[in-house]
Amino acid sequence: MSRATLLDSRQFLARKSFIELNARERAQALMDQGTFRELLGPFDRLESPWLPMQGVVPQADDGLIVARGRIGGKDSVILAIEGRFQGGSAGEVSGAKMTAALDLAHEDGEKGRPIQVVLLLETGGVRLQEANLGLEAIAEINSSLVALRQHVPVIGVIAGMVGCFGGMSITASLCSYLIMTREARLGLNGPEVIEEIAGIEEFDARDRQFIWGVTGGEQRHATGFADDLVEDDVEAVKKCIIEAFGLGIPSKHRSEQVDDYLKRLAAIDVSDQLECSAVRKLEWKKESL
Amino acid sequence: MEILTFEYPVSQPVEHRAHVGVVGSGDLEVLLEPSSDQKAHVRVSTSVDGFGNIWKLVLDRFFSRYQGAASIEIHDFGATPGIVTLRLEQAVERSQS
Numbered sequence: 001m002s003r004a005t006l007l008d009s010r011q012f013l014a015r016k017s018f019i020e021l022n023a024r025e026r027a028q029a030l031m032d033q034g035t036f037r038e039l040l041g042p043f044d045r046l047e048s049p050w051l052p053m054q055g056v057v058p059q060a061d062d063g064l065i066v067a068r069g070r071i072g073g074k075d076s077v078i079l080a081i082e083g084r085f086q087g088g089s090a091g092e093v094s095g096a097k098m099t100a101a102l103d104l105a106h107e108d109g110e111k112g113r114p115i116q117v118v119l120l121l122e123t124g125g126v127r128l129q130e131a132n133l134g135l136e137a138i139a140e141i142n143s144s145l146v147a148l149r150q151h152v153p154v155i156g157v158i159a160g161m162v163g164c165f166g167g168m169s170i171t172a173s174l175c176s177y178l179i180m181t182r183e184a185r186l187g188l189n190g191p192e193v194i195e196e197i198a199g200i201e202e203f204d205a206r207d208r209q210f211i212w213g214v215t216g217g218e219q220r221h222a223t224g225f226a227d228d229l230v231e232d233d234v235e236a237v238k239k240c241i242i243e244a245f246g247l248g249i250p251s252k253h254r255s256e257q258v259d260d261y262l263k264r265l266a267a268i269d270v271s272d273q274l275e276c277s278a279v280r281k282l283e284w285k286k287e288s289l
Numbered sequence: 290m291e292i293l294t295f296e297y298p299v300s301q302p303v304e305h306r307a308h309v310g311v312v313g314s315g316d317l318e319v320l321l322e323p324s325s326d327q328k329a330h331v332r333v334s335t336s337v338d339g340f341g342n343i344w345k346l347v348l349d350r351f352f353s354r355y356q357g358a359a360s361i362e363i364h365d366f367g368a369t370p371g372i373v374t375l376r377l378e379q380a381v382e383r384s385q386s
Contacts, residue, residue, distance in 0.1 A: 043320065056336070082311055084312075085312045
């Protein structure tokens with residue numbers, strides 16, 4: 001599926017940008033009108049205890065919004081990462097909020113009260129100032145996500161502009177369905193890290209066209225790593241999420257197709273560097289669900 | 290990081306709490322709540338050290354117009370005085386709606 005078609009000027013002006021909203025506004029915009037309710041909000045002051053010790057200003061919700069409400073009339077929880085706070089990084093507190101919410105949704109699922117779960121991923125991965133605690137947080141999130149997705153589909157949305165990198169890119173790939181915009185990026189390592197390791201001739205982090213050509217939403221969708229490509233518009237994103245929930249739990253999650261992916265990797269001729277357009281021509285698409 | 294505190298005598302009660310902003314580059318987060326006495330209390334955590342006098346000027350000016358008995362916590366990530374004032378006014382507006 002792909003909803004991202006070029007808009008004419010009237011459509012362009014009429015749309016409401018999703019990317020320009022902060023995390024809380026995104027969650028509010030996706031919930032049905034009047035149903036948004038925040039859990040562990042800023043006034044609960046669950047801040048990172050580690051940031052001030054290192055001279056870094058904390059945020060009162062540690063950059064993770066937990067919202068309950070309804071999407072398309074159905075009980076839902078949205079976990080929205082604030083990309084503008086510390087690059088959306090996962091710390092001890094924000095990670096624990098995420099894991100706890102996933103576990104509660106899991107319990108409800110087991111009790112026969114399925115709750116739709118949406119992750120709004122806008123993150124560089126582990127928060128370096130919290131080191132091992134951040135790493136552990138991501139391990140817990142991923143383990144809770146894998147347990148939860150047997151009961152309800154978990155929808156990941158990467159809208160941009162931060163994108164989704166590091167350990168959280170694994171979280172994105174564990175989702176039942178992944179939705180991206182053209183502006184979003186998905187990658188295990190960020191461009192600067194790859195440039196540092198592989199050299200600028202191999203990977204130039206300043207070359208935006210190249211970076212989006214490799215990790216951008218359009219490429220990730222065309223090569224089967226994202227299930228849907230959506231326009232940067234609140235209603236379009238919401239529609240896309242509702243349709244993804246309508247598909248139910250995938251018969252085989254992407255992460256359960258390890259052997260297939262390894263087989264495909266092994267078949268690639270690495271004697272020449274692949275162009276981004278050539279990657280799209282590989283027999284690389286996710287098996288039909 | 291620097292932590293600054295300020296206090297102002299005020300006369301009006303505050304009814305609702307309000308939260309605005311993000312601790313992102315050039316921006317700040319404001320948490321405004323009713324205070325328990327007839328004073329406004331402001332606690333600023335800022336990522337930029339050495340601008341206490343500017344914070345005092347911005348807040349003196351703000352409290353020359355605003356009379357709410359509010360407890361205000363600010364998490365600042367390098368916002369300019371203009372942005373700080375706008376966020377404070379936005380918080381007040383939210384607390385009145």
